[in-house]
Amino acid sequence: MRCTVFGTGYLGATHAACMAELGHDVLGVDIDPGKVAKLSAGEVPFYEPGLAEVLRRNIEAGRLQFTTSYTEAAAFADLHFLGVGTPQKKGEYAADLRHVHSVIDTLAPLLDRPAVIVGKSTVPVGTAAELGARARALAPAGDTVEVAWNPEFLREGFAVQDTLHPDRMVLGVDRDRPGSVETQLRQLYAPLLAEDIPFLVTDLATAELVKVSANAFLATKISFINAISEVCEATGADVTQLADALGYDARIGRRFLNAGLGFGGGCLPKDIRAFMARAGELGANQALHFLREVDSINMRRRTRMVELAAQVCGGSLLGANVAVLGAAFKPESDDVRDSPALNVAGMMQLHGAVVSVYDPKALDNSRRLFPTLNYATSVAEACENADAVLVLTEWAEFAALKPDDLAGVVRARVMVDGRNCLDAQQWRNAGWVYRGLGRG
Numbered sequence: 001m002r003c004t005v006f007g008t009g010y011l012g013a014t015h016a017a018c019m020a021e022l023g024h025d026v027l028g029v030d031i032d033p034g035k036v037a038k039l040s041a042g043e044v045p046f047y048e049p050g051l052a053e054v055l056r057r058n059i060e061a062g063r064l065q066f067t068t069s070y071t072e073a074a075a076f077a078d079l080h081f082l083g084v085g086t087p088q089k090k091g092e093y094a095a096d097l098r099h100v101h102s103v104i105d106t107l108a109p110l111l112d113r114p115a116v117i118v119g120k121s122t123v124p125v126g127t128a129a130e131l132g133a134r135a136r137a138l139a140p141a142g143d144t145v146e147v148a149w150n151p152e153f154l155r156e157g158f159a160v161q162d163t164l165h166p167d168r169m170v171l172g173v174d175r176d177r178p179g180s181v182e183t184q185l186r187q188l189y190a191p192l193l194a195e196d197i198p199f200l201v202t203d204l205a206t207a208e209l210v211k212v213s214a215n216a217f218l219a220t221k222i223s224f225i226n227a228i229s230e231v232c233e234a235t236g237a238d239v240t241q242l243a244d245a246l247g248y249d250a251r252i253g254r255r256f257l258n259a260g261l262g263f264g265g266g267c268l269p270k271d272i273r274a275f276m277a278r279a280g281e282l283g284a285n286q287a288l289h290f291l292r293e294v295d296s297i298n299m300r301r302r303t304r305m306v307e308l309a310a311q312v313c314g315g316s317l318l319g320a321n322v323a324v325l326g327a328a329f330k331p332e333s334d335d336v337r338d339s340p341a342l343n344v345a346g347m348m349q350l351h352g353a354v355v356s357v358y359d360p361k362a363l364d365n366s367r368r369l370f371p372t373l374n375y376a377t378s379v380a381e382a383c384e385n386a387d388a389v390l391v392l393t394e395w396a397e398f399a400a401l402k403p404d405d406l407a408g409v410v411r412a413r414v415m416v417d418g419r420n421c422l423d424a425q426q427w428r429n430a431g432w433v434y435r436g437l438g439r440g
């Protein structure tokens with residue numbers, strides 16, 4: 001089959017490459033000529049394990065191309081995916097839909113044959129119906145243009161695996177306009193569906209809501225354990241053992257119960273805020289009041305970390321040398337959008353600390369966002385003469401650190417584990433002060 005994918009960020013580039021991997025002819029479309037040039041040359045503009053190989057293999061096979069031309073895209077296929085970003089609006093909770101609107105407004109006037117537009121981006125409920133009406137009004141093909149929603153649940157760091165082996169597929173269709181999208185997508189995704197993956201067909205609003213509800217649930221689960229972690233700190237209990245014990249209950253499950261510095265990134269924080277904003281517009285704001293608390297528990301972890309850092313540095317961060325290990329919002333990613341680690345590093349600098357940051361992949365992105373922090377090229381360099389070492393992103397490289405690796409490097413043997421990824425006893429036995437969030 002042939003399809004296009006509009007937007008070549010984490011979502012769009014992965015979807016385009018993976019659809020080509022399934023054997024389809026794919027054209028990725030982006031307004032940024034720099035990104036298009038890089039991708040065309042087989043280079044991924046961000047760090048995503050395994051994606052470069054899939055990209056190159058399919059470019060070489062002639063199944064995957066990239067362009068900035070909407071005219072080319074409209075001529076290339078009649079199945080178009082929408083994978084552009086829906087960031088948080090500046091100074092507001094609501095999602096900024098300008099990229100989604102811009103694709104529809106530019107593409108629709110070029111559609112002179114029956115076409116299907118399938119949204120994959122995370123959008124406020126009601127967006128798909130509105131985009132459908134907009135596209136049909138603008139397209140020469142008019143009523144034969146169909147808009148459907150097929151939300152994407154991929155995680156950064158596992159994007160290829162999640163796209164090629166999803167837990168489930170959700171497809172929202174316009175119930176008032178029976179069309180061909182379900183048949184087309186079942187055919188396109190046939191190799192994936194062969195693995196007996198549930199394929200749920202819903203109305204448009206339900207499909208849009210599935211995605212934001214899933215992210216709201218995950219965020220709530222993390223903030224739940226972080227709230228319990230605050231109580232653990234107040235009583236001397238250990239939140240990691242508590243989470244293990246909770247997790248054995250199959251109704252609860254252990255995943256997403258890792259207490260620590262909380263969630264960040266380009267999805268969970270902005271998605272729960274946009275969800276609250278949309279519920280408010282719909283007159284259902286009371287229903288999602290609890291997400292405000294989810295958000296504030298999450299943000300409180302960051303200030304708590306700064307307090308803990310001050311405490312271990314003798315009561316004040318002024319003039320203290322602090323090593324920060326980790327800058328990406330999570331391991332296996334170079335994404336620093338709303339990164340808890342960088343946020344904490346920035347706050348500590350405001351409190352007068354000299355902060356040295358090391359991350360295996362996210363240093364370039366960090367420099368752009370926080371140019372005044374010091375960046376080191378290795379763990380040892382970041383930890384030189386440190387009064388405290390803070391692990392703020394649980395990269396495997398940091399989780400594998402041994403007390404002896406740093407003993408001769410730091411000024412004071414103080415380890416603060418912001419992600420509860422180290423063996424507390426091992427560090428204490430080696431004579432270090434070990435502190436973790438929610439660990440007594």
Ligand code: UDX
Binds near residue numbers: 154260261267329
């Ligand atoms: C998330 C959703 O998981 C994915 O389904 C959706 O499509 C996009 O948003 P992602 O943002 O890539 O994916 O990261 P995820 O692995 O969900 O982690 C989000 C944040 O939560 C990270 O900052 C992570 O460190 C934090 N987290 C995760 C915790 O603090 N504790 C946990 O137990 C799990």
